[in-house]
Amino acid sequence: MYRVSRQHASAISAVKRGLADIAVDLHFENDPSMPGRYGPEGRRLWRTETLARISHLVEAIACNRPEFYGGHVAWAAEALRARGASEADIQGHVLALCTCLSKELPDAVAARLSPFCQAATAAIADPPDHEHSLIEATEKDSTLSRLFLLHLLQRDQQAAANIAVEALRGGLPLLDVYERIMAPALCEIGRMWHMQEASIADEHFCSAAMRSIITQLRASVPAPPADGRRVLCCTVGGNFHDAGIRMVADVLEMDGWTVEFLGSDVPAHEVVMSIVDSASDERRAFHLVAASASTLLSVRAAMDLADAMNAYPEAQNVPLLVGGGVFNADDGLAEAIGATAAAGSLSEAVAAAARLVPAPGALKPH
Numbered sequence: 001m002y003r004v005s006r007q008h009a010s011a012i013s014a015v016k017r018g019l020a021d022i023a024v025d026l027h028f029e030n031d032p033s034m035p036g037r038y039g040p041e042g043r044r045l046w047r048t049e050t051l052a053r054i055s056h057l058v059e060a061i062a063c064n065r066p067e068f069y070g071g072h073v074a075w076a077a078e079a080l081r082a083r084g085a086s087e088a089d090i091q092g093h094v095l096a097l098c099t100c101l102s103k104e105l106p107d108a109v110a111a112r113l114s115p116f117c118q119a120a121t122a123a124i125a126d127p128p129d130h131e132h133s134l135i136e137a138t139e140k141d142s143t144l145s146r147l148f149l150l151h152l153l154q155r156d157q158q159a160a161a162n163i164a165v166e167a168l169r170g171g172l173p174l175l176d177v178y179e180r181i182m183a184p185a186l187c188e189i190g191r192m193w194h195m196q197e198a199s200i201a202d203e204h205f206c207s208a209a210m211r212s213i214i215t216q217l218r219a220s221v222p223a224p225p226a227d228g229r230r231v232l233c234c235t236v237g238g239n240f241h242d243a244g245i246r247m248v249a250d251v252l253e254m255d256g257w258t259v260e261f262l263g264s265d266v267p268a269h270e271v272v273m274s275i276v277d278s279a280s281d282e283r284r285a286f287h288l289v290a291a292s293a294s295t296l297l298s299v300r301a302a303m304d305l306a307d308a309m310n311a312y313p314e315a316q317n318v319p320l321l322v323g324g325g326v327f328n329a330d331d332g333l334a335e336a337i338g339a340t341a342a343a344g345s346l347s348e349a350v351a352a353a354a355r356l357v358p359a360p361g362a363l364k365p366h
Helices: 003-014 016-030 034-062 066-082 087-104 107-125 142-153 157-169 174-194 200-220 243-254 268-279 296-311 346-356
Strands: 230-236 258-266 288-292 320-323 341-343
Touching (some): 016 087, 034 087, 142 174, 174 200, 174 243, 174 346, 200 243, 243 346, 268 288, 288 296, 288 346, 320 346
């Protein structure tokens, strides 16, 4: 469906470093005050930003979603403002990149960029007043989620773990502990890092502690008997954020699935080979693949996985359930790239998995 779009995306990706150099040169030429204000590291800093803009543009083009690129530029502009960049510098950065792309790329590729550049310029024209946190938008158990995050930010992993453990002991199911307490906290630390309210060290500590607490919680809850359904869980190639899919794996196991968890950054070919290798043994064959593509940068990897599964007879009939923020933003994207369905939360993942592969003996709706 996206053959031409992906070809154009690949063409841009192949020359993105050269494009970044040209765009930064143009930005600095357009504003001679840049070297004096940013010093000797200025070009390197803005080149890093420009490469990030191009990398996200490539993914948005691949799935032909200009609105995704506008969303990314708005997100990046917020981070730049938090780090002291002026509106003029942000606008100059985006406009220089758009000008560079239109002049340097082949006409056929450049012609496709107009809606993406329009989305980018619109995103910086009207800055938002405030970026809301997921915790602010979550009423249930928001106090526990805030306390959980506070302990992590204070480097007290045990105190954070105690909140989750006590919630379990108080009768809250593991899925709800993950979804109401831990997942909002995980999203919030990402937002805080983005807005420079937390350091890289804060983010790394919280993420590592979160993985440890997930393991602790799962070990404390007995799983029901396996019902015969098998699922392979992983993140797509290039995606190193595995806390979310780890929670998905756990809640699927609590719903009767036998889970094979491959972790993060799993190339599409390796997923398919796992399916093929197990297909000859009915007891080991997979009935579902659940894959996380947490950001826009994972779109092409998700496409690659869907394509790879569809290319093998042993894998093409195995449903592919995908999740991640990019799929939450577009209800039809999962099916458009060749996946079977998408889930925007842990509870949706459990429900979608049960819908795609009902438990043996489960009553099917008429």
